[in-house]
Amino acid sequence: MARKSPLEVYKMLPGDNCGECGEETCMAFASKLIDRDAKIEDCPRLKGKKKEKLIEYLTPPVREVKIGDRTIGGEEVIYRHELTYFNPTAYFVAISDNDPSLEERARKVKSFVMERFKTDLKFDGIAIRNKSGDPEIFKEAVEKVMEIEMPMILCSFNPEVIERALEVSSQKRPLIYGAIDENLEEMCALATNYECPLAVISSDLRKLWELSTIATGSGVPSIVLDPVTDSLNMRGTLNRIVEIRHQAIEKRADPFRWPILGVPAASWLVEGNGYWEEAVTAAILQNRFVDAMILNTIETWAILPLLTLRQNIYTDPRFPARVEPGVREIGSPNDESPVLLTTNFALTYYAVEGDVEGKLDCYIIVADTEGLAVEPSIAGGKLRASDVAEIIKENKLEERVKHKKLIIPGAAARMRGDLEDSTGWEVLVGPKDSSGIVDFVEKHWKK
Amino acid sequence: MKKEEMRIPKLVIDALDWLEDLKDVEEIELENVTIDVKNGIIEISAPTLLPAMIEREEIMKPEIKIPEYVPFSHEWPNSIEEIQLGATKEEGGTRKKIFRIGGETGMPFYPGSEMKNRPLVTFDVFDMPPPLPKAIREHFEDVMEDPVAWARRGLELGANLVTIHLVSTDPRTMNRAPEEAAETVRELLDNIDVPIVIGGSGNPEKDPLVLEACARTAKGERCILASATLDIDYERIAKAAIENNHVVLAWTSIDINQQKELNRKLLNLGLRRDQLVMDPTTAVLGYGIEYTISVMQRMRLEGLRGDKEISFPMSSGTTNAWGAREAWMKREDWGDRMLRGPLWETITGITMLLCGVDLFMMLHPRSVQTLQNVIDQLSKIAEKGVEYENWVTM
Ligand code: B12
Ligand code: SF4
Numbered sequence: 156m157a158r159k160s161p162l163e164v165y166k167m168l169p170g171d172n173c174g175e176c177g178e179e180t181c182m183a184f185a186s187k188l189i190d191r192d193a194k195i196e197d198c199p200r201l202k203g204k205k206k207e208k209l210i211e212y213l214t215p216p217v218r219e220v221k222i223g224d225r226t227i228g229g230e231e232v233i234y235r236h237e238l239t240y241f242n243p244t245a246y247f248v249a250i251s252d253n254d255p256s257l258e259e260r261a262r263k264v265k266s267f268v269m270e271r272f273k274t275d276l277k278f279d280g281i282a283i284r285n286k287s288g289d290p291e292i293f294k295e296a297v298e299k300v301m302e303i304e305m306p307m308i309l310c311s312f313n314p315e316v317i318e319r320a321l322e323v324s325s326q327k328r329p330l331i332y333g334a335i336d337e338n339l340e341e342m343c344a345l346a347t348n349y350e351c352p353l354a355v356i357s358s359d360l361r362k363l364w365e366l367s368t369i370a371t372g373s374g375v376p377s378i379v380l381d382p383v384t385d386s387l388n389m390r391g392t393l394n395r396i397v398e399i400r401h402q403a404i405e406k407r408a409d410p411f412r413w414p415i416l417g418v419p420a421a422s423w424l425v426e427g428n429g430y431w432e433e434a435v436t437a438a439i440l441q442n443r444f445v446d447a448m449i450l451n452t453i454e455t456w457a458i459l460p461l462l463t464l465r466q467n468i469y470t471d472p473r474f475p476a477r478v479e480p481g482v483r484e485i486g487s488p489n490d491e492s493p494v495l496l497t498t499n500f501a502l503t504y505y506a507v508e509g510d511v512e513g514k515l516d517c518y519i520i521v522a523d524t525e526g527l528a529v530e531p532s533i534a535g536g537k538l539r540a541s542d543v544a545e546i547i548k549e550n551k552l553e554e555r556v557k558h559k560k561l562i563i564p565g566a567a568a569r570m571r572g573d574l575e576d577s578t579g580w581e582v583l584v585g586p587k588d589s590s591g592i593v594d595f596v597e598k599h600w601k602k
Numbered sequence: 603m604k605k606e607e608m609r610i611p612k613l614v615i616d617a618l619d620w621l622e623d624l625k626d627v628e629e630i631e632l633e634n635v636t637i638d639v640k641n642g643i644i645e646i647s648a649p650t651l652l653p654a655m656i657e658r659e660e661i662m663k664p665e666i667k668i669p670e671y672v673p674f675s676h677e678w679p680n681s682i683e684e685i686q687l688g689a690t691k692e693e694g695g696t697r698k699k700i701f702r703i704g705g706e707t708g709m710p711f712y713p714g715s716e717m718k719n720r721p722l723v724t725f726d727v728f729d730m731p732p733p734l735p736k737a738i739r740e741h742f743e744d745v746m747e748d749p750v751a752w753a754r755r756g757l758e759l760g761a762n763l764v765t766i767h768l769v770s771t772d773p774r775t776m777n778r779a780p781e782e783a784a785e786t787v788r789e790l791l792d793n794i795d796v797p798i799v800i801g802g803s804g805n806p807e808k809d810p811l812v813l814e815a816c817a818r819t820a821k822g823e824r825c826i827l828a829s830a831t832l833d834i835d836y837e838r839i840a841k842a843a844i845e846n847n848h849v850v851l852a853w854t855s856i857d858i859n860q861q862k863e864l865n866r867k868l869l870n871l872g873l874r875r876d877q878l879v880m881d882p883t884t885a886v887l888g889y890g891i892e893y894t895i896s897v898m899q900r901m902r903l904e905g906l907r908g909d910k911e912i913s914f915p916m917s918s919g920t921t922n923a924w925g926a927r928e929a930w931m932k933r934e935d936w937g938d939r940m941l942r943g944p945l946w947e948t949i950t951g952i953t954m955l956l957c958g959v960d961l962f963m964m965l966h967p968r969s970v971q972t973l974q975n976v977i978d979q980l981s982k983i984a985e986k987g988v989e990y991e992n993w994v995t996m
Contacts, residue, residue, distance in 0.1 A: 231842065234896070234899050234900075234903070235892070235895070235896055236896035236899060236900055250794040269935075269936075284993075284994050284995065285863065285994060285995070286994070286995050286996075287996070297635070304857070310994045311994065312991060312994065332994075335991065338963055356989065356990075356991075358987065360671070360673075361671050364668070364671045365668050367670075368665050368666060368667075368668050368669065372665075372666030372667075373666065383987075383990050384990075385984075385988050385990060386988060387984050387986065387987050387988050388983060388984035388986075388987045388988075389976075389979045389980055390711060390979065390980045390981065390982060390983050390984070391983045391987070393711050393712075393980065394711075394712070394713040394983070397673055397712050397713055398673065399712055399895070400675055401674040401676070405674065406674065409669065410669065410671075418993060420994035421988065421990060422990060423993070423996065424988045424989065424990070424993055424996060425988060431941070431945070431972075433970060434945060434949070435948065435952065435976060436950075438948075438949040438952045439956070439976065439980075440954050442952065442956040442957075447748055454937060454941070455935070455936055455937030455942075456936065456937030456938045456941045456942035456945065457937070457941070457945065459928060459936055459937065459942065460887060460888075460928070460942070460945050460946050460949045461949070463887055463888045463928070464887060464891070464949060464953065466888075467888065467890075467891050467892040468895065469894055469896075470892055472892070472896060502889070527653075530888070531855075534855075535816065588927065590927055590931070
């Protein structure tokens with residue numbers, strides 16, 4: 156699939172360069188549209204056929220779907236290096252409607268947060284399972300979950316049960332899970348009438364193709380595809396997912412231009428499986444294009460690597476994440492506080508900041524290494540002693556502290572001589588991992 | 603079939619709508635209507651009510667037409683080189699078991715793409731006890747002084763091969779002579795019957811000498827010599843591999859051009875195409891794995907598209923996972939580290955597997971077993987699946 160070009164977009168814009176969109180020219184607006192930093196509606200002069208054409212042109216091959224206020228899908232490429240991925244996989248935690256500790260579990264899901272490098276890793280929503288089989292119990296469970304305000308998936312194959320829940324929750328746009336061959340017509344009618352997204356489910360791709368076509372054809376506003384996460388047949392599962400995504404992106408095959416749902420929670424159907432196996436299933440799916448997942452686990456040891464993997468895969472390869480170079484004050488440093496050196500690669504800087512924050516008052520010199528970590532910048536010559544001397548001068552560090560001592564990362568040990576020459580400061584080689592900084596300062600600073 | 607029967611009368615109702623004032627009687631009239639579908643034309647014989655022929659297309663408009671489903675074809679002009687590890691007596695070695703890696707004709711575990719050879723796990727063994735996280739140490743405490751016993755344990759625990767890391771040769775540790783290292787290798791070869799990977803200490807001056815000595819001792823065994831890099835004497839390593847029939851691991855750091863350059867240089871020295879495995883560097887989950895993902899996927903894609911300079915099997919230092927603090931650090935709020943650590947290594951491995959890695963260097967028994975399991979599962983389509991819909995009510 157060829158990448159979208161700003162020129163093509165420009166041709167579909169009015170060409171008035173009136174600035175009403177907030178951009179100076181139509182061309183600038185075209186670039187913003189492609190980067191998804193602007194919306195078509197921002198140009199008030201665009202109307203009629205041209206507008207429709209542009210909407211069609213800009214709609215990503217995998218359409219975006221909103222579950223509650225969480226957007227999934229919207230992908231343009233198969234592999235992240237071809238551009239970037241846009242909407243991180245949404246993680247939903249399954250709760251059964253007759254679980255006596257339903258509210259407690261829901262609150263746990265909501266409040267779960269792990270910080271990694273200044274971003275919060277969190278769950279995205281809750282999938283309520285109609286384990287009881289009872290419409291009334293299900294409705295009440297949905298009402299309880301609604302109170303914690305997270306995107307929801309309503310899981311039942313019984314249209315009556317779903318309808319009862321939609322009566323109270325449809326304004327929250329839950330995902331209806333789901334439509335299978337047997338209930339298709341009723342589920343489509345519900346999704347259409349209540350204007351909610353609908354999951355269509357089948358392990359047979361031709362059937363899934365048909366279900367999706369019939370659903371959109373009968374007015375369902377948006378679809379999520381569940382090609383069945385089968386723990387006894389993971390190869391079959393991957394084959395289906397890969398096929399769907401290639402149909403969408405390489406062939407723009409309409410029935411498959413929707414986000415894909417994976418259900419690692421279903422791995423518990425296999426006797427003997429538990430959190431470990433569920434995490435393994437989720438890791439496989441996280442590497443293969445799924446846009447949303449339903450899991451049982453809220454075990455931190457299992458969820459931390461998964462959310463980390465998601466964070467990694469969805470970083471934008473077009474821009475190495477970096478922070479502003481310069482000097483940072485952590486806590487309230489005085490003229491005796493230590494001075495640390497690190498690079499402006501976001502991951503590196505936040506690792507260091509996270510390790511000293513609240514534990515140590517200090518200054519951090521952030522060198523401009525063009526967004527490289529410590530080792531790559533040393534290997535590539537991007538961490539330069541002269542730059543560090545420059546930063547010290549520019550920020551008048553010699554007036555702010557009276558010790559002239561600099562702690563550098565263990566991995567930068569071989570720069571020690573150069574740094575001492577350029578800055579005239581004494582250089583202490585710190586530990587390899589920034590988690591050792593506080594200890595290091597306690598042992599080596601005060602003397 | 604049932605659906606068809608239900609739908610066709612509805613079409614007729616739509617058609618009837620064209621005629622005025624018939625809504626009230628539609629139910630009665632329908633009973634007298636017979637419908638025939640031939641070649642996409644609907645013939646409705648209710649002469650007083652409707653025109654005899656109506657284009658089906660036209661009527662179907664509010665109804666739903668299912669577009670034809672044409673499966674996607676994943677075909678590639680080139681395939682990945684196939685490489686034999688180990689050599690039997692007839693072939694000039696002494697291995698009872700040999701393996702092959704590579705030979706892929708498509709992206710890993712994609713529809714229709716055959717995984718000609720199963721990816722393998724090689725177990726990390728060190729020639730002196732290294733500092734290891736508790737979760738790993740507890741499985742090997744009693745064998746860490748004895749590489750042969752350690753290797754046996756690794757094989758029992760599910761690995762296919764063994765890697766011996768000759769870290770004692772580093773001048774900063776015990777500075778053992780290359781000949782001493784070669785003895786360790788010989789002893790290992792004499793006591794286990796699978797192919798081995800021979801790893802240096804990472805010292806750029808010493809490694810070529812160590813690998814050369816070991817290559818000679820292990821002549822004809824088709825071991826992997828780990829590793830040749832651009833900034834050490836790779837020529838020496840390549841020559842040792844050529845003269846003694848081994849495979850070279852070409853290690854670069856997350857850079858496709860660098861990898862091509864190294865491959866080219868090694869091949870120009872006379873290394874055969876079936877003597878080269880690439881290690882593009884495994885950055886760890888949480889610490890740059892996305893760079894590795896992208897570089898490996900690009901290498902595999904370009905290899906399959908026809909770039910012969912990069913169409914070689916890949917190896918991953920999956921053990922690197924233990925460098926991430928999330929894998930080893932004791933922290934209550936991160937959950938049980940005895941599970942977290944092995945899962946960190948497992949997920950790093952799974953990610954690499956799905957990028958096309960053929961050979962995994964690993965360390966924790968549970969990670970090894972899980973990855974082997976995943977490889978088995980992904981290698982074939984199972985006939986019987988789960989009763990999927992039950993997950994909603996289980
Ligand atoms: C990802 C990566 C890359 C990415 C860089 C992405 C980026 N934004 O930095 C890319 C692909 C671009 C890259 C390129 C290169 N890389 Co590279 N790369 C890595 C890799 C896999 C991970 C680095 C990383 O992200 N680490 C995570 C961050 C958070 O770590 P960090 O910055 O070091 O910070 C930690 C510590 O240093 C410490 N710390 C940080 N600040 C401070 C401050 C103080 C005071 C203290 C006490 C501690 C401290 O705590 C932090 C947390 O633990 C490593 C291998 C590895 N280590 O796993 C190789 C590695 C660093 N790369 C290496 C090389 C050789 C290169 C290249 C030169 C290759 C080439 N020839 O092109 C280039 C150089 C870049 C250039 N062209 O200019 C080598 C370096 C060898 C050496 N020691 O000299 C390594 C070790 C791989 C290897 N074994 O060969 N690389
Ligand atoms: S508002 Fe529309 S016409 Fe005016 S500059 Fe922006 S894109 Fe062009």
